[in-house]
Amino acid sequence: PPHQGDVAQISRVKEARRELEELFHREMQKESRQFDGWDEYE
Numbered sequence: 001p002p003h004q005g006d007v008a009q010i011s012r013v014k015e016a017r018r019e020l021e022e023l024f025h026r027e028m029q030k031e032s033r034q035f036d037g038w039d040e041y042e
Helices: 003-041
Strands: none
16 A cells, blocks of 8 residues: 555654654753853852
């Protein structure tokens, strides 16, 4: 059936989006740690 390809594509997109979100959260944590470090210098 043609829609089987669509399902595979959707799961690929979901997986890619999840990887992007994980990367984004990791970057946010890195930045917040930097901000915490800056607070120590005040």
